[in-house]
Amino acid sequence: MELRVLPSSSWRVSRGISRGSEMAAGTAPNIRDVAELAGVSHQTVSRVINDHPSIQPQTRARVEAAIKTLGYRPNSAARSLARMRTGRIGAIVDSPEHFGPMNTLRGVEVASRRAGYFLSSVSVNDDSVDAINQSLEFLLDQNVEGLCLIAPRLPLLEVIRRRGLQIPSVVIATDTAHLVDDNGLQASVDQELGTRMMVDYLLELGHTRIAHLSGPHDWGDARSRRATFEATLAAHGLTPAAIVEGDWSPDSGFAAGPGLIEGTGATAVFSANDQMALGLVHYLSEVGLRVPDDVSVVGFDNTPESAHMIPPLTTVRQNFEKLGEMAIGSLLARIKGARVERETLRTQPSLVVRSSAGPRPATQRSR
Known part of the structure; x- marks a missing residue:
């Protein structure tokens, strides 16, 4: 008896013959025998047996060959049970240590629970294809009915799109260019609207020299906020006083201070998040500049700490609870057909609006 799909694994073939001999002696093979022979998990075997659409063709072929070799017969009752709805949704979240992804996941979890579903989530923190695929396999092995991808950066979506998904999914991300499928669901907070509201507010205060402390370029939210910042100024015949890229951290906000302030004539700075604004305010205090008397500073996110900064930070609030409700509502509609x-x-x-932004200073700073 030969297992052609694994010609280099002779020990697996011989074991298959041994299992066939055991069958003749009255010992029937089980699902774990099939998994061992095919080189996959027993959950993957179960998904093949139940014709789950997420299985890749080469994996399905290996499992089916092992089933044939061993003469395994799935239990019909178990198959029926496996095909029942699990009441479970899977979520993969990129960079969960940051405020946006963390609170988006929280919103998705609350919305899932209210709808009567459990949420199983895994996190990825790098661009490793293997790590992303392993995270996906972990969730699919739990027979999740749908998948939520919280993807502030593109690598997660690119890997999932190349692999393909045959279960309902929703992408929570600003970028729409890399949806999982052509009929995909995509949800996000309107970054353009939030940025326009903030820049318009600074313009109403009389500021014409406005600098931008942007987030990292590989984040969709950061790119959207920067592009909208520049476009809004251009619509008023203005150009940025300066643009410096940070990494979302307070330390990067502090380090960006000289590039944003020295020699730029900036009377206001729009920071792409509250944490970098915190570091920038620290820098301004160190060099003897007052907020907002000398320089107005505004942020984005409305973190819990922003109300207690000195001075309290004017910022943009993102409704993550509403975002979770919309995303999960549309995903469940697809799951239900x-x-x-x-x-x-x-x-x-x-x-x-708090007190970190004020009218443009009447006199120009010397530095």
């Missing part, structure tokens, strides 16, 4: 065309969902942010 609704025909949903490609759809882009947006929640509206809101401006939170």
Whole structure:
């Protein structure tokens, strides 16, 4: 007896013959025998048996060959049970240590629970294809009914798109160019609206020399906020006083201070998040500049700490709870069989005015 799909694994073939001999002696093979012979997990074997659409063709071929070699017969009752709904949704979240992804995951979890579903989540923190595939396999092995991808950066989506997904999914990301499929669901907070509201607010205060402390370029939210910042100024015949890229951390905000302030004539700085704004305010204090008397500083996110900065930070609030409700609502509609065309969902942010921004100074700074 020969297992052609694994010609280099002779020990697996001989074991298959041994299992066949055991069958003749009255010992039937089980699902773990099939998994061992095919070189996969027993959950993967179960998904092949139940014709789960997420299985790649080469994996399916290996499992089916092992089933044939061993003469394995799946239990019909177990198959029926496996095909029942599990009431479980999977989530893969990129960079969960950051405020946006962390709170998006929280919003998705709350919305799932309210809908009567459990959420199984895994996190990825690098661009490793193997790590992303392993995370996906972990969730699929739990027979999740749908998948939520919280993808602030593109690598996660690129890997999933190349692999392909045959279960309902929703992408929570600003970028729409790399959806998982052509009829995909995509949800996000309206970054353009939030940025326009903030820049317009600074313009209303009389500022014409506005600098931008941007987030890292590989984040969709950072790219959207920067592009909208520049476009909004251009619509008023203005150009940025300066643009410096940070990494979302307070330390990067502090380090960006000289590039944003020295010799730029900036009277206001729009920071792409509150944490970098915190570091920038620290820098301004160190060099003897007052906020907002000398320089106005505004942020984005409305983190819990932003209300207690000195001075309290004017910022943009993102409604992550509403985002989770919209994303999970549309995902569940697909899980339950609704025909949903490609759809882009947006929640509206809101401006939170505090005391870190004021009117443009009457006199120009000497530095």
